[in-house]
Amino acid sequence: MSQAKPNETIGIKGLNIETSNCYSTEHDVLLANCDVIEFLKTVPSETFQLIVTSPPYNIGKPYEKRQEFVDYLNWQKSIIKECVRTLKKGGSLCWEVGNYIENGEVFPLDVFFYDIIKDQADMHLRNRIIWTFEHGLHASKRLSGRYETILWFSKGDEYKFNLDNIRVPQKYPGKTYYKGPNRGKPSANPKGKNPGDIWKVFYEDWETLVWDIPNVKANHPEKTIHPAQYPIELIERLVVALTDPGDVVFDPFMGVGSTLLAASIHGRRAVGVDKEKQYVDISLERLNKLQNGALKYRPLGTKKYIPSGKEKVARIPEQWMNSNEGNQRILA
Numbered sequence: 001m002s003q004a005k006p007n008e009t010i011g012i013k014g015l016n017i018e019t020s021n022c023y024s025t026e027h028d029v030l031l032a033n034c035d036v037i038e039f040l041k042t043v044p045s046e047t048f049q050l051i052v053t054s055p056p057y058n059i060g061k062p063y064e065k066r067q068e069f070v071d072y073l074n075w076q077k078s079i080i081k082e083c084v085r086t087l088k089k090g091g092s093l094c095w096e097v098g099n100y101i102e103n104g105e106v107f108p109l110d111v112f113f114y115d116i117i118k119d120q121a122d123m124h125l126r127n128r129i130i131w132t133f134e135h136g137l138h139a140s141k142r143l144s145g146r147y148e149t150i151l152w153f154s155k156g157d158e159y160k161f162n163l164d165n166i167r168v169p170q171k172y173p174g175k176t177y178y179k180g181p182n183r184g185k186p187s188a189n190p191k192g193k194n195p196g197d198i199w200k201v202f203y204e205d206w207e208t209l210v211w212d213i214p215n216v217k218a219n220h221p222e223k224t225i226h227p228a229q230y231p232i233e234l235i236e237r238l239v240v241a242l243t244d245p246g247d248v249v250f251d252p253f254m255g256v257g258s259t260l261l262a263a264s265i266h267g268r269r270a271v272g273v274d275k276e277k278q279y280v281d282i283s284l285e286r287l288n289k290l291q292n293g294a295l296k297y298r299p300l301g302t303k304k305y306i307p308s309g310k311e312k313v314a315r316i317p318e319q320w321m322n323s324n325e326g327n328q329r330i331l332a
């Protein structure tokens, strides 16, 4: 795996992309611009192999109206109920969430969503994945939030899980058995190891990308105007682990289409809904770029950027050196 280059692009030719507010099967990618419940009413039961999304968190982002927390949870419950109906037996539902904040108090959404999803028939939690990142808002009255969670539920006890598709390199491939009949033989799995449930492989430099040194760029190549976009790579892992080529992946709150891109890159069919036309338009634009080989993205498994210490942004400002303020100087 090599470090991603600043202008890494990808293309998937011949995608059949459609926009319609009714579900149909004649497409590789279907985008709907309406309320998610309206769209879900058009979807037959047991259609999707994977439903993956990051819903609004009720925190007053431009695309949402804050509601009483209990009303918000009831609204989400009505959507989850429909999602579970449209999910295939053996399929997976992944709800990616952070915190709801009220008067400075933190309400971890996954705690509430666990009960809502578990309440649906035959839904079983398989992992609570921690997605951790180094950038974000700096809190002043509590610790800065540096992770979100993905609740991965399967519908039924028999479910698709392609572990080999997401194995990561062994840390110590040269380890050997020290006793028994295999003594001296390699003990590690040559296909790699299970990546575990803490995902830190991307996003390190999402907000302050430093690929184009010394021209520091403030934006990740995938970023659009959407205020709560997740990286394609986060969803690629779920797509390749939980579906096979040809399966249908659905995102009920698709934003600018990151899930649809992740699914299309790996030959899965993709369906997404967003109520905001501007986000649907950007999704379409990004999908067209993918078709034309012009989509800038950070490929799955790309090593994070590690500053060498020589870059201007990694150096301690001279002003700090000459003052007694701040730990940074003391730690340096």
Ligand SMILES: C[S@@+](CC[C@H](N)C(=O)[O-])C[C@H]1O[C@@H](n2cnc3c(N)ncnc32)[C@H](O)[C@@H]1O
Residues within 6 Å of the ligand: 034, 035, 036, 037, 053, 054, 055, 056, 057, 063, 064, 226, 228, 229, 230, 231, 252, 253, 254, 255, 256, 257, 258, 259, 273, 274, 275, 276, 279
């Ligand atoms: C957290 S964002 C998802 C961002 C997405 N994961 C991405 O990478 O672009 C939630 C999205 O849900 C959409 N949304 C909110 N309420 C909706 C509704 N009732 N029906 C459809 N979409 C809705 C918003 O417009 C917003 O784009």
